[in-house]
Amino acid sequence: MKKPMSALFASIALCSSATAFALVTPNPPALNAKGYVLMDYQSGSVIVGGNQDAALAPASLTKLMTAYVVGKEIETGRTTWDSKVDVSENAWSVKFPDSSKMFIKPGDNVTVADLMRGLIIQSGNDSAVALAEHVAGTESGFVALMNQWAANLGMTSTQFINSHGLDGQGIHTTPNDMAILMRHIIEDVPDVYKLYSEKRFVWADIKQYNRNRLLWDNSLNVDGGKTGYTSEAGYSLVSSATQGQMRLISVVMGTPSAQTRVEASRQLLNYGFRFYETDQLAESDATEVTAKVWKGASSAIPLGFEQDVYATYLRGNSRGVSKEVEVFAPLVAPINQGDIIGSVTWKVGNDEIATEPLVAKSSVEQGSIFKRAWDTVVLWFKSLFTDAKDLWEQ
Structure with a gap:
């Protein structure tokens, strides 16, 4: 031109x-967290933020990107929900003592669909490694994909070093980047996002429940999210809820307890729905x-x-x-x-x-x-x- x-x-x-009408709005809730953000899904606008660009340890929020990458691989046809995955020694559940796992073992032949439920519902570190090796051959190769996707999605302050989120040198993200990622999961891989609403999953005769307690909260229509915890990261929670045509995404990172992350997320979501609206x-x-x-x-x-x-x-x-x-x-x-x-x-x-x-x-x-x-x-x-x-x- x-x-x-x-x-x-x-x-x-x-x-x-x-x-012009001067509207009086209460201050946003004060949260006991290292960082947090409340984002509208449709517009991408940040309604509330506190240390939203602070570099923090993601813990199992990392698995949001693991699931996203697998979802994109399914979309391209390089794997399918029914593809069978041979579990390696690297993905053996005993390799992850005192951490969340699906309880798979070497020699198991597991579908991608079951591993994704183990990843999302049970927050399995073992299922994260199994999926990573299935997609990229090695976990390190998969991590390279994770970081490439993070860059493509505009997650400018995120670096992954593994597929599960256990603490390590260099791993970091921000509340804002996690909100961006959740927004893309909802929009880009809706079949993956559906799994986040499932409350329980059974594998190896062990029934485990989704750690996102807001799924049981009748005061909010929360239909997905992911928890995270390590000693370095503290307790974190990404959640999404709808009210009418409006959808909000809340990210709370680094709270002192599992109950605090739930209460903080509830306060953010209620504040957004009560005092804001989104129009096309x-x-x-x-x-x-x-x-x-x-x-x-x-x-x-x-x-x-x-x-x-x-x-x-x-x-x-x-x-x-x-x-x-x-x-x-x-x-x-x-x-x-x-x-x-x-x-x-x-x-x-x-x-x-x-x-x-x-x-x-x-x-x-x-x-x-x-x-x-x-x-x-x-x-x-x-x-x-x-x-x-x-x-x-x-």
Whole structure:
């Protein structure tokens, strides 16, 4: 695309009332944790955070990434839920004394589905190693995949050193990175996320229960999450819950007890649902604005978004949402579908709640020589006598 000569801002009020309402909201809960964050799933907005970017030991929260990588391998067809895994000496449950395990042993022939339940429900360190070796041949090879995926997902402050999360030199993550990971598990590998809601699993005649106690909490609709504990990390919990169309993700890391991590997570989720709401501001398949195109085979082009747009804000503020549309002007052909040629910003009062690039929803080729010559002359005259708005409005 040509470098834009100018940009036009159009402010559009989305409400009939110009009155600004001052909403009184209680302070977020004070939590006894090394770090925590509450994130909205749809918008990705952080509602509450405390030391959310602190580098902390992840413990078994690591297994969220282990499960994610396996889920992506299933998605690509390199393994399946029914694939059989031969358990090695490295994955033997006796290798993990005094820690959570599924109780598999060398020579066992276990499906990926059963190992995933052992990983997610029983938090099995043994099942983590078995899955890692199945996917990558060695645990170290699998850890390389884990770190590559962390980088791809934008988890910029995370480093894994094993597939299970036991303490070791260099292992670290942050509450914010864990929220990002859980968001991608829900969105990218929904069949994996379904396992996080299962409350119990039996293997080797041993019934074990999901350590996420919020699954039994009738006051919240928690449908998934992962616990973690080591002496270095403390007690941690990642959880996700829904209320109506809203989904929240809470991450609490480094609390002093298992009960504290549950109470802290409950407080975060209740606070978010009580005082915040999430709305869809735009749909990816809709046309936001139709803009004028110069020197093209077509004189207009629809502009919209590559993805649905959501925003999270204080309840009751929806009456005060406004938006500003910026379109580069003049738009000169050729224009390719997907080109970024503007943006839309939504605000509540002076506070920005969302910004999304405007992209071309179709392509426009160059027009004829006569069309290009004529538009060149018209553009020159318009630049002298007209407002920039006339350069892009259809």
